[in-house]
Amino acid sequence: MKLVTHRGVSAALLLLTTGCHLLEFSPSQVAATGGARQLTAQNLARLRQQPRAAGGDTVRFVFIGDTQRFYDETAEFVRSVNRQRGIDFVLIGGDISDFGLGREMQWMHARLRRLQMPYLTVIGNHDQVGNGRAAYQAVFGPLNYSFEYGGTRFVLIDTNGREVGCNGTVPDLGWLRRELADTTRRTVVACHVPPNDNDFDQQLTPAYAAALARHPRLVLHLAAHVHRYTAKHPFHDAVPYITTYSLQKHRYHIVSVWGRREFRLETVDYGPAS
Amino acid sequence: MDQLRKVWRGAWAGLMLSLPAAAQSGGPAAGPFFVSVQVAGGTGAVAVGGGYWLAHRRLEPELLVGLLPGKLAGGRALPIVSLKATYAPRGFALGRSSDWRVTPLTVGGLVSYTVGPNLFLSSNHTGRYPAKGYYWWSSAVRVHAFVGPRLVQTAAGGWPRRRVLGAEIGTNDLYLVSWLTNRTLRLPEILTLGLTAKAGGAPADGPLADNGKP
Numbered sequence: 001m002k003l004v005t006h007r008g009v010s011a012a013l014l015l016l017t018t019g020c021h022l023l024e025f026s027p028s029q030v031a032a033t034g035g036a037r038q039l040t041a042q043n044l045a046r047l048r049q050q051p052r053a054a055g056g057d058t059v060r061f062v063f064i065g066d067t068q069r070f071y072d073e074t075a076e077f078v079r080s081v082n083r084q085r086g087i088d089f090v091l092i093g094g095d096i097s098d099f100g101l102g103r104e105m106q107w108m109h110a111r112l113r114r115l116q117m118p119y120l121t122v123i124g125n126h127d128q129v130g131n132g133r134a135a136y137q138a139v140f141g142p143l144n145y146s147f148e149y150g151g152t153r154f155v156l157i158d159t160n161g162r163e164v165g166c167n168g169t170v171p172d173l174g175w176l177r178r179e180l181a182d183t184t185r186r187t188v189v190a191c192h193v194p195p196n197d198n199d200f201d202q203q204l205t206p207a208y209a210a211a212l213a214r215h216p217r218l219v220l221h222l223a224a225h226v227h228r229y230t231a232k233h234p235f236h237d238a239v240p241y242i243t244t245y246s247l248q249k250h251r252y253h254i255v256s257v258w259g260r261r262e263f264r265l266e267t268v269d270y271g272p273a274s
Numbered sequence: 275m276d277q278l279r280k281v282w283r284g285a286w287a288g289l290m291l292s293l294p295a296a297a298q299s300g301g302p303a304a305g306p307f308f309v310s311v312q313v314a315g316g317t318g319a320v321a322v323g324g325g326y327w328l329a330h331r332r333l334e335p336e337l338l339v340g341l342l343p344g345k346l347a348g349g350r351a352l353p354i355v356s357l358k359a360t361y362a363p364r365g366f367a368l369g370r371s372s373d374w375r376v377t378p379l380t381v382g383g384l385v386s387y388t389v390g391p392n393l394f395l396s397s398n399h400t401g402r403y404p405a406k407g408y409y410w411w412s413s414a415v416r417v418h419a420f421v422g423p424r425l426v427q428t429a430a431g432g433w434p435r436r437r438v439l440g441a442e443i444g445t446n447d448l449y450l451v452s453w454l455t456n457r458t459l460r461l462p463e464i465l466t467l468g469l470t471a472k473a474g475g476a477p478a479d480g481p482l483a484d485n486g487k488p
Contacts, residue, residue: 030348130413134348
């Protein structure tokens with residue numbers, strides 16, 4: 001009898017919790033009932049606690065972009081990354097969602113949480129559609145943020161200028177300059193829309209590139225959005241600008257940074273491109 | 275903005291027209307109108323409105339005005355206007371006193387319009403991208419479909435004579451697109467739950483009980 005009651009209570013609780021998750025007021029709501037929130041802060045805390053994965057002064061991370069609506073591919077990506085050794089974290093270069101909906105961000109997190117290492121994100125243009133900006137802020141966190149890990153400063157910045165009508169406010173150059181003021185540390189800048197793309201606010205491009213070029217220890221600039229690998233020096237300065245694959249391509253990059261401003265880029269191919 | 279104002283005006287006009295008719299206690303002029311309250315299910319945290327029973331009270335078109343509070347919207351509160359239609363078969367009586375009936379499966383759909391600073395009717399305005407159809411969907415309009423059970427009580431007199439409690443499990447167009455294009459996105463992941471209560475009908479409306487009794 002006790003067992004039956006126990007089972008009944010468990011079933012009722014399960015039904016209740018499932019019901020709570022299903023109880024959605026609007027697809028525009030920022031986070032699902034009982035869903036994940038403030039993942040950037042949680043992943044940064046995890047990153048600070050974990051032992052360094054790579055040896056020496058090397059920081060090694062996986063870089064991929066545009067997970068948008070590629071849930072099948074994300075599961076394959078996670079399996080592949082979990083087989084790699086010596087990876088400190090995974091960095092996703094924006095467009096986590098396709099429609100800017102909070103629930104899409106939860107779906108993606110349900111797959112990315114299976115990564116053995118923390119993952120960090122930067123906001124993409126698709127994550128800002130509709131009420132997406134608020135959803136990203138609730139589920140992940142700030143649109144511009146920075147952190148230090150293994151003697152390296154990582155600066156993650158919202159560069160989706162077209163989402164605000166290219167009004168001169170995105171990217172926030174004042175914030176970027178402050179973040180780049182400390183020139184003693186090895187630094188990596190990552191964003192979604194690369195500055196040499198049409199969707200970057202053109203009036204801010206020269207100042208953005210100049211802020212980066214002034215930094216003597218800027219290792220590289222990482223972006224996504226274009227769904228393919230490109231490596232250029234578009235502003236004819238010392239800064240290499242790299243874009244990465246979308247998840248659909250079944251490829252991702254492993255970036256290793258060490259020394260003053262040295263880096264190595266490896267490509268992992270884990271299946272047929274769809 | 276004009277468009278939004280029109281939608282607002284239309285929604286309020288509809289609500290104002292439906293409420294007095296439904297609220298009249300047994301007045302002879304009262305038709306088979308009903309008022310409704312919905313919690314969740316894509317129409318806001320709470321939505322209120324009303325509609326008109328058609329096809330022997332099996333078809334329920336209604337208008338709902340809801341609100342997604344600022345706390346859930348992550349900033350400013352977002353009003354949501356929805357046009358909804360539910361088809362509810364007669365179902366079966368509960369016990370001998372057939373005042374209570376259960377319909378195990380109702381089906382329905384709704385079109386919602388969410389009013390917000392970054393929500394647009396047409397994709398041409400969304401994000402201001404030069405390429406046409408870059409964002410191919412409307413960020414303001416969602417199409418939602420649902421199924422669910424309901425409980426109906428019919429009272430002998432007074433208002434409201436017919437009371438409906440229902441649960442609705444459904445999904446919307448964008449969740450469906452995500453599900454159809456991914457093998458590993460499970461069905462429970464795209465489902466949403468809404469709860470609805472409706473009440474209406476006066477003695478003057480004639481027999482309202484679904485068993486044919488007055």
